[in-house]
Structures are given as structure tokens and as C-alpha cells.
Amino acid sequence: MSVPFIKVEDLIFTYDDEDSIDKHYVLKNLSLEIEKGSFVCVLGHNGSGKSTFAKLLNMILSPDEGKIYIDGLDITDPEITEDDLFEIRRKVGMVFQNPDNQLVATIVEEDVAFGPENLGVEPSEIRRRVDSALETVGMSEYATHAPHRLSGGQKQRVAIAGIIAMQPECIIFDESTAMLDPQGRAEVMNTIAKLNREQGITVIHITHNMDEAVKADRVVVINEGEVFLDGTPKEVFSNVEKLRRAGLDVPQVTELFYDLSNHGVDLPSDILCEEEGAEILSAWLKK
Amino acid sequence: MLKDITLGQFFPGRSFLHRIDPRTKIIAALLYIVAVFLCDSIMSFIILLAATLALIALSGVPVKIIVKGLKPLIFILAFTTIYNVFFYKGDHILVHWKFITIYLEGVVFALIMGLRIICLLTGSSVLMTYTTSPIMLTDGIERLLSPLNKIKAPVHEFAMMMSIALRFIPTLVEETDKIMCAQKARGADFSSGGLIKRARALIPVLVPLFISAFRRASDLAVAMECRCYRGGSGRTRMTKTHFGARDVILFTATVILGTVIVLSNIYFPIWMI
Known part of the structure; x- marks a missing residue:
């Protein structure tokens, strides 16, 4: 097995609690490895430390203790140069929750160009990257529009294009679908899946939406600053009781099948997809 | 609208x-x-x-x-x-x-x-x-002002501030609209009384607007850092004029x-x- 793209060892992150002398632990002994090209979903309830974890990965925050290796480079090394830091931020792009607060320019294509411009890329190459990034997210026809006239899902796709134009190897989506309506959510999720599948970009998707987590290769549940569950969506969501204890729900279909099998009905309890569930149920009802 | x-x-x-x-x-x-x-x-x-x-x-x-x-x-x-x-x-x-x-x-x-x-x-x-x-x-x-860089005037930063301000005008206008509606729903009255009374009625709009603007600024700063922004040096432009x-x-x-x-x-x- 090759070296994992992201390797995190015994990460500790604290902040001073206003109400007590003790420090408040956001992350305690978090260790994780993420393979290149994988699609990982990080789940956790509010305050579980999942967003903090994301911000540590490109050094927006720095940990109190522990090591973070990105592509083999130790980014927690105090002697890391500023150039290394910017290279890390180029490799590990980040898309945030509020689409309005991450667009810089008054015209869509100028905003997408912002990242490559900061990297000092040649003008003709920027032009090429901007066009292809907008094409990838399906926003080419809006290239010369003003961002404030777009819908939430469209704005978020422009933000994603702005990251793609920097040619990252990994993109972290920090609750990027949380503020969108169902349609915008679907648009963004399709774009994310496409990037992972067609361009081999490693995706770390942070969310508390269970139905989105089902689409990932791997689900990591963070609770109380530690890895609580880790595995394929099927493996993770079969732990219905455990997830509930961590303050999380499971997808509705899974919950239905779990309750049915608890009541003595002979059905599998690891169904994640609604279509699959419907088929099994109708077959079972016909019996 | x-x-x-x-x-x-x-x-x-x-x-x-x-x-x-x-x-x-x-x-x-x-x-x-x-x-x-x-x-x-x-x-x-x-x-x-x-x-x-x-x-x-x-x-x-x-x-x-x-x-x-x-x-x-x-x-x-x-x-x-x-x-x-x-x-x-x-x-x-x-x-x-x-x-x-x-x-x-x-x-x-x-x-x-x-x-x-x-x-x-x-x-x-x-x-x-x-x-x-x-x-x-x-x-x-x-x-045009770039020669002033020689005397260490922050020309790039100034231009960046101008363009970000322009970018956020519509966003903040929309937000003002939203806050005014929210305060109206709580019984605020913006359309009656004299000049002083009306100006006072705007305080409950301005305070949340300022708080939100600062939050947006902080979010934007993080997002810009994530996109490798480090000021004007070493930066290129897409549109070469x-x-x-x-x-x-x-x-x-x-x-x-x-x-x-x-x-x-x-x-x-x-x-x-």
C-alpha cells in the first residue's frame, strides 16, 4: 500500500474555556489516514470537532499537539516555510458553508481566476484553467454574470470552480451543502461526485446530512473529538444504536429496516439506498 | 426591489x-x-x-x-x-x-x-x-498608482479593498432588507415619527448588520487565505491589458x-x- 495522502497522528486541539480553568478539548487523540483518490465523509453533531479538523488540514488552525502529514510532508513542523504552506493550501483546497462569504470578485470568471492569480500563473494559462473549471462545474454560460444574482447552488459551484482552478489534489467541503435548498444540494453533490470519479480528486466531505454520507466510499464519525466509527457507509450505518448515542441519525430507509428487523421481521438491516429498500420491501410483501 | x-x-x-x-x-x-x-x-x-x-x-x-x-x-x-x-x-x-x-x-x-x-x-x-x-x-x-509602491504605499491593498467593497454592496443591501423585515415582524416601526425617531428606529437594523458584516469579513479572510492570497507580490492577472x-x-x-x-x-x- 502506498503512503496515505493525509495522515493525522494523535491530534489535540484545545481552546481556553471562559467558564472554567480547564481547557476545552475540541480534538483529543484524533488519528486518521486518508488514501489518495478516496471519497470520505466526516460526520458528527454540532461541536464534535469536525470543522476544526478540516481547518487543521490546511493550517488555517494549528494543533496543540500531534502530527499532520500531507503527501508525506509534516505540516506541523515549526520550521515549515511560507512557500511550503502555500503549496499545502494549493494541494488541499477548501470550500466553505456560506457561498456568499467566499466569493471575492464581482464577476464569476474573475472570481474563479483569483486562486491561480495568487499562485502567479501565466495569464493565458489562467484563462485556460478558468474556462475548464467553469466547464467542469457546469457554469460556463454564467462566466460573465455577477455572483449576487446566482442561486445558492450556483454560487457554491462557482466557489468549487475557484478551487479546481488551483489544480488541487484534495478538496475539503466544510458543510458546503448546509445552507442550500434540496436542488442546490443535489447540484453540489453531483459536482463533488464527478470531481472524485473523473478527476481522481480526493474528497473530504464534512456534513451532518446522512443521505449525503451514503454516497461516500468511507464514512468517519467524529464524536467528542475522537474517531468514533470508521468504515464503509454500510458498516457505519448498521450501528444504529451507537450512532444515536453520538447524537446522530441514520438515513430513514436504514432506520425503517432496522426497526423492522428489531420487531422480528426477517429483513437485512444494512439498507442505505431508497430504491434498493423499496425493491426488497415489495419483494417481501409479495411473499 | x-x-x-x-x-x-x-x-x-x-x-x-x-x-x-x-x-x-x-x-x-x-x-x-x-x-x-x-x-x-x-x-x-x-x-x-x-x-x-x-x-x-x-x-x-x-x-x-x-x-x-x-x-x-x-x-x-x-x-x-x-x-x-x-x-x-x-x-x-x-x-x-x-x-x-x-x-x-x-x-x-x-x-x-x-x-x-x-x-x-x-x-x-x-x-x-x-x-x-x-x-x-x-x-x-x-x-496607474503602482509607481507609488516604491514609496511603500499599499496600492494593491487599496485596490483590493475597493473591489471587495463593490462585491459586497449587493450582499449587504439584501441583508439590510432581510433584517428590516425581521425587525418589522417584531414590531419595529421605520415609517412614522420625526427625523430623530426614524433615525433611532434604524439602530436595531444597524447593529445586527455590523455584526454580520464583521462575521462575513472574517469568513472571507479565511477563504482568501485558503486560496493562497498573500498580497500583491507575485500575483499575476488573467486579463492582460x-x-x-x-x-x-x-x-x-x-x-x-x-x-x-x-x-x-x-x-x-x-x-x-
């Missing part, structure tokens, strides 16, 4: 003036303004008017929009005209009634002042705001305009004021 606010007066298009480097347009606008103030005779005014009309034609901006853009000026125009008609002293009395005396020179001067203001605004806005997008304009200012034949034409034309106006003042000093 507040959301439909347009940024500046930019009128998108691909006319001769639209395709000129913003730097040339800024310099041309400055030269044009100087030319307006050099106009001292009837002849020079005719030349100025012709030049202004030519600029409008070159910009492709409909005259209707330009006239609409002059509307906020009505008060200033009316004031200057009336003031000059009544208070300018000359030799040729036109009307004399009780304590009011209107001189011929006053009427001429009033007309010329009005015309001067109209030309000043139309010419400079056709050259800059109508035909240059806000981002191109700030870009142009940044490039360079001076072309058009720029030379416009620049030469404005210089000629200024020269012709000065010469016409000297050789055709009709109705010198």
Missing part, C-alpha cells in the same frame, strides 16, 4: 470605448475635465459639445440612459443657473424691475455654466463609469481637443467671459 441594484452605472457592451485600456480612459477623462474648464469662448464650447457628442456615439450607450443619469444633477443645475441669472453683474441690462436687474452677460454666463456642468458629467462618465466595469476601473487605478492603437487614438484625440480649445480661445475670442 433592492436586490436589483446595479453596481455603478456600467453599461456592458463592446464599443470602441469599452475596449480601451482603463488606464487610458482615466487619463483621457482627466484631460477632458481640464479641457472643459479651459473653455472660454463660444467657439470653444461648440468644439467641446461636438467632442462630447462624439464620445457618446463612440460609447454605444443610449442617449436615454445618459439623460437619466443626469437627473440627480437637476438641483445643482437649477441652483447655478438661477444664481447666475440674478446675481451676475454686466453692462447690458435686459430686465429691470424694482430691485431685480438681469444682465445679458448673466444669462449667457448661466447657460454656459449649465452646459459646462452637463458636459463635465456626461463626458467623464461616458469615458469611465459607463464603459468600464468596476473591477476594470479599480484595476486601472491600481496600475496592453496599450493598443485605440488607446493611442483616444489619447491623441483628447490632447488635440485641449489644444484646439486653447487655440480657439485665443483666435476666436467671441463672447469671452
Whole structure:
């Protein structure tokens, strides 16, 4: 097995609690490895430390203790140069929750160009990257529009294009679908899946939406600053009781099948997809 | 609807003036303004008017929009005209009634002042705001001021601030709208009472607006850092602007305009004021 793209060892992150002398632990002994090209979903309830974890990965925050290796480079090394830091931020792009607060320019294509411009890329190459990034997210026809006239899902796709134009190897989506309506959510999720599948970009998707987590290769549940569950969506969501204890729900279909099998009905309890569930149920009802 | 606010007066298009480097347009606008103030005779005014009309034609901006853009000026125009008609002293009395005396020179001067203001605004806005997008304009200012970098003036930061401010105007306007609705739903009253009462009613709108603006600023700063922003050094631009034949034409034309106006003042000093 090759070296994992992201390797995190015994990460500790604290902040001073206003109400007590003790420090408040956001992350305690978090260790994780993420393979290149994988699609990982990080789940956790509010305050579980999942967003903090994301911000540590490109050094927006720095940990109190522990090591973070990105592509083999130790980014927690105090002697890391500023150039290394910017290279890390180029490799590990980040898309945030509020689409309005991450667009810089008054015209869509100028905003997408912002990242490559900061990297000092040649003008003709920027032009090429901007066009292809907008094409990838399906926003080419809006290239010369003003961002404030777009819908939430469209704005978020422009933000994603702005990251793609920097040619990252990994993109972290920090609750990027949380503020969108169902349609915008679907648009963004399709774009994310496409990037992972067609361009081999490693995706770390942070969310508390269970139905989105089902689409990932791997689900990591963070609770109380530690890895609580880790595995394929099927493996993770079969732990219905455990997830509930961590303050999380499971997808509705899974919950239905779990309750049915608890009541003595002979059905599998690891169904994640609604279509699959419907088929099994109708077959079972016909019996 | 507040959301439909347009940024500046930019009128998108691909006319001769639209395709000129913003730097040339800024310099041309400055030269044009100087030319307006050099106009001292009837002849020079005719030349100025012709030049202004030519600029409008070159910009492709409909005259209707330009006239609409002059509307906020009505008060200033009316004031200057009336003031000059009544208070300018000359030799040729036109009307004399009780304590009011209107001189011929006053009427001429009033007309010329009005015309001067109209030309000043139309010419400079056709050259800059109508035909240059806000981002191109700030870009142009940044490039023009770039020699100041040598004395450590934060030119890039200044231009960045301007363009971010422009970007967030519609967002904040929309937010103000939302907060006002939310406060109305809680029983706030923005439309009755005197000036002081109304101004006070705005406090519950401004406080949340400021808090939210600071939060947005902090989010944006993190997002910009994530996109490798580190100030102006080592930065490239997608749109490479360079001076072309058009720029030379416009620049030469404005210089000629200024020269012709000065010469016409000297050789055709009709109705010198």
C-alpha cells in the first residue's frame, strides 16, 4: 500500500474555556489516514470537532499537539516555510458553508481566476484553467454574470470552480451543502461526485446530512473529538444504536429496516439506498 | 426591489470605448475635465459639445440612459443657473424691475455654466463609469498608482479593498432588507415619527448588520487565505491589458481637443467671459 495522502497522528486541539480553568478539548487523540483518490465523509453533531479538523488540514488552525502529514510532508513542523504552506493550501483546497462569504470578485470568471492569480500563473494559462473549471462545474454560460444574482447552488459551484482552478489534489467541503435548498444540494453533490470519479480528486466531505454520507466510499464519525466509527457507509450505518448515542441519525430507509428487523421481521438491516429498500420491501410483501 | 441594484452605472457592451485600456480612459477623462474648464469662448464650447457628442456615439450607450443619469444633477443645475441669472453683474441690462436687474452677460454666463456642468458629467462618465466595469476601473487605478509602491504605499491593498467593497454592496443591501423585515415582524416601526425617531428606529437594523458584516469579513479572510492570497507580490492577472492603437487614438484625440480649445480661445475670442 502506498503512503496515505493525509495522515493525522494523535491530534489535540484545545481552546481556553471562559467558564472554567480547564481547557476545552475540541480534538483529543484524533488519528486518521486518508488514501489518495478516496471519497470520505466526516460526520458528527454540532461541536464534535469536525470543522476544526478540516481547518487543521490546511493550517488555517494549528494543533496543540500531534502530527499532520500531507503527501508525506509534516505540516506541523515549526520550521515549515511560507512557500511550503502555500503549496499545502494549493494541494488541499477548501470550500466553505456560506457561498456568499467566499466569493471575492464581482464577476464569476474573475472570481474563479483569483486562486491561480495568487499562485502567479501565466495569464493565458489562467484563462485556460478558468474556462475548464467553469466547464467542469457546469457554469460556463454564467462566466460573465455577477455572483449576487446566482442561486445558492450556483454560487457554491462557482466557489468549487475557484478551487479546481488551483489544480488541487484534495478538496475539503466544510458543510458546503448546509445552507442550500434540496436542488442546490443535489447540484453540489453531483459536482463533488464527478470531481472524485473523473478527476481522481480526493474528497473530504464534512456534513451532518446522512443521505449525503451514503454516497461516500468511507464514512468517519467524529464524536467528542475522537474517531468514533470508521468504515464503509454500510458498516457505519448498521450501528444504529451507537450512532444515536453520538447524537446522530441514520438515513430513514436504514432506520425503517432496522426497526423492522428489531420487531422480528426477517429483513437485512444494512439498507442505505431508497430504491434498493423499496425493491426488497415489495419483494417481501409479495411473499 | 433592492436586490436589483446595479453596481455603478456600467453599461456592458463592446464599443470602441469599452475596449480601451482603463488606464487610458482615466487619463483621457482627466484631460477632458481640464479641457472643459479651459473653455472660454463660444467657439470653444461648440468644439467641446461636438467632442462630447462624439464620445457618446463612440460609447454605444443610449442617449436615454445618459439623460437619466443626469437627473440627480437637476438641483445643482437649477441652483447655478438661477444664481447666475440674478446675481451676475454686466453692462447690458435686459430686465429691470424694482430691485431685480438681469444682465445679458448673466444669462449667457448661466447657460454656459449649465452646459459646462452637463458636459463635465456626461463626458467623464461616458469615458469611465459607463464603459468600464468596476473591477476594470479599480484595476486601472491600481496600475496607474503602482509607481507609488516604491514609496511603500499599499496600492494593491487599496485596490483590493475597493473591489471587495463593490462585491459586497449587493450582499449587504439584501441583508439590510432581510433584517428590516425581521425587525418589522417584531414590531419595529421605520415609517412614522420625526427625523430623530426614524433615525433611532434604524439602530436595531444597524447593529445586527455590523455584526454580520464583521462575521462575513472574517469568513472571507479565511477563504482568501485558503486560496493562497498573500498580497500583491507575485500575483499575476488573467486579463492582460496592453496599450493598443485605440488607446493611442483616444489619447491623441483628447490632447488635440485641449489644444484646439486653447487655440480657439485665443483666435476666436467671441463672447469671452
